[in-house]
Amino acid sequence: MYPAQFDYRRAGSVDEALGLLQEHEDAKLMAGGHSLIPMMKLRLAQPPVVIDIGRLDELKGISEAGGGVRVGALTTHADIAASDILAASCPVLAEAAGHIGDAQVRNRGTIGGNIAHADPGSDLPPVLVLLGASVHLQSPSGARSVAAADFFQDLLMTDVGEDEILTHVDVPAQSAGAGAAYLKFEHPASGYAVVGAAASVTVQHGRCTAAGLVIGGVGAVPTAVDVSSLVGADLSDDAIATAASGLDTEDPLGDIFASGDYRVHVGKVYGKRALAAARDRA
Amino acid sequence: MTVSIQLEVNGKPVQAEVEPRRLLVHFLREDLGLTGANIGCETSLCGACTILVDGNAVKSCTMLAAQADGAAVTTIEGLARNGELHPLQDGFWEKHGLQCGYCTPGMILSANYLLEQNPSPSDEEIREGLKGNICRCTGYHNIVEAVKYAAERMS
Ligand SMILES: Cc1cc2nc3c(=O)[nH]c(=O)nc-3n(C[C@H](O)[C@H](O)[C@H](O)COP(=O)(O)OP(=O)(O)OC[C@H]3O[C@@H](n4cnc5c(N)ncnc54)[C@H](O)[C@@H]3O)c2cc1C
Numbered sequence: 359m360y361p362a363q364f365d366y367r368r369a370g371s372v373d374e375a376l377g378l379l380q381e382h383e384d385a386k387l388m389a390g391g392h393s394l395i396p397m398m399k400l401r402l403a404q405p406p407v408v409i410d411i412g413r414l415d416e417l418k419g420i421s422e423a424g425g426g427v428r429v430g431a432l433t434t435h436a437d438i439a440a441s442d443i444l445a446a447s448c449p450v451l452a453e454a455a456g457h458i459g460d461a462q463v464r465n466r467g468t469i470g471g472n473i474a475h476a477d478p479g480s481d482l483p484p485v486l487v488l489l490g491a492s493v494h495l496q497s498p499s500g501a502r503s504v505a506a507a508d509f510f511q512d513l514l515m516t517d518v519g520e521d522e523i524l525t526h527v528d529v530p531a532q533s534a535g536a537g538a539a540y541l542k543f544e545h546p547a548s549g550y551a552v553v554g555a556a557a558s559v560t561v562q563h564g565r566c567t568a569a570g571l572v573i574g575g576v577g578a579v580p581t582a583v584d585v586s587s588l589v590g591a592d593l594s595d596d597a598i599a600t601a602a603s604g605l606d607t608e609d610p611l612g613d614i615f616a617s618g619d620y621r622v623h624v625g626k627v628y629g630k631r632a633l634a635a636a637r638d639r640a
Numbered sequence: 641m642t643v644s645i646q647l648e649v650n651g652k653p654v655q656a657e658v659e660p661r662r663l664l665v666h667f668l669r670e671d672l673g674l675t676g677a678n679i680g681c682e683t684s685l686c687g688a689c690t691i692l693v694d695g696n697a698v699k700s701c702t703m704l705a706a707q708a709d710g711a712a713v714t715t716i717e718g719l720a721r722n723g724e725l726h727p728l729q730d731g732f733w734e735k736h737g738l739q740c741g742y743c744t745p746g747m748i749l750s751a752n753y754l755l756e757q758n759p760s761p762s763d764e765e766i767r768e769g770l771k772g773n774i775c776r777c778t779g780y781h782n783i784v785e786a787v788k789y790a791a792e793r794m795s
Pocket residue numbers: 386387388389390391392393394395396431432457458459460463466467468469470471472473474475479480481482518522523524525548549550551683684685702
């Protein structure tokens with residue numbers, strides 16, 4: 359299985375990559391290539407030019423920034439899973455990255471490619487929406503940032519403009535008393551999430567002061583569930599199950615492996631389990 | 641269009657001109673004659689094509705040869721030293737970790753990466769570490785035994 363022919367350009371800097379994007383209409387950026395190469399082999403994507411940004415060290419790495427954590431777009435899933443900084447201030451992101459695909463996929467795939475591709479079965483989008491992360495984009499005319507909740511627009515569609523490069527993601531540090539968890543029901547062959555549930559619960563002085571739940575895999579974009587009923591509640595298993603059962607999407611995704619109704623059902627079950635795990639960690 | 645690449649394969653410098661769409665696995669097998677990395681699925685799922693790139697296990701059917709420019713690549717052909725089998729190769733032999741052998745090069749390189757990260761993995765950690773490698777024959781039990789055997793000998 360060969361991709362169709364294309365021209366290959368390797369960018370040595372973000373500026374050079376932006377210039378190449380301007381120069382070549384319909385060019386595609388390639389980070390780890392773990393979504394793009396499979397698409398090109400299936401000829402679902404046939405870009406005339408591929409701009410390899412895989413070596414831009416300026417877009418790699420994890421650092422503390424402004425009370426949160428900055429993750430460069432080209433940071434691999436393996437590096438996210440193994441990060442001490444994330445383990446200390448945002449362990450749920452590391453947990454989700456550690457459950458992506460398999461070791462080989464985690465060694466090549468990057469956070470920027472993962473969210474720019476926006477597969478509904480991806481693990482990172484629901485977690486970034488849950489955490490209130492911001493996605494940073496650079497174009498020749500400047501830089502801007504967008505909330506993760508607004509970044510994902512539709513199936514495989516995001517807010518990245520044609521002349522833009524995703525540079526990094528900023529994730530707020532988990533607050534004191536907060537616990538979060540990501541659980542996935544994975545496709546047995548690909549490892550992608552059929553359904554993924556990202557949940558957080560904050561407990562202060564024995565009271566739940568905040569709770570969140572975002573489900574991936576049921577809709578075209580991550581689906582937030584209103585779990586505000588848990589605030590001030592006792593966080594019993596029953597209260598959690600009731601809150602998670604609020605998962606609702608008008609037009610759930612379905613395929614040969616899992617129908618839409620089934621995904622919504624599994625989403626409620628995994629939502630409940632993820633909330634309970636978050637509570638136990640809070 | 642072709643791309644010039646320079647890399648190290650099993651410790652030896654290699655220089656080549658490749659078509660941009662040349663997959664690394666085809667470059668290794670067809671241009672360099674290193675047929676150890678097998679092609680099982682071509683869809684990134686089976687792991688038979690697993691090699692090490694700068695020490696990291698990757699599926700060489702899902703990487704362009706052009707992306708490997710400047711990298712150090714290790715294939716199964718590069719594991720034995722001075723005619724001595726690598727402890728993992730020895731382990732697969734001793735513990736009967738293969739039947740048809742098609743998955744074995746990929747299994748061994750994934751296991752090699754796993755043992756670099758975690759020199760004494762539990763059975764469960766071995767199974768998790770080899771999740772990206774599918775075996776049609778063995779039922780995995782003896783593969784886990786082979787990796788444990790190698791882990792003991794390497795420690
Ligand atoms: C066998 C297999 C199993 C997988 N299992 C999972 C799983 O369980 N969970 C999961 O979440 N994912 C899974 N993936 C997908 C994996 O995480 C991909 O690596 C990821 O989705 C894409 O990242 P990449 O760096 O490889 O991007 P690429 O494939 O290089 O790029 C993907 C897309 O994003 C664009 N892009 C990349 N980087 C940028 C950037 N910086 N700025 C703007 N646009 C950019 C590209 O142009 C392209 O359109 C799996 C993949 C495979 C092959």
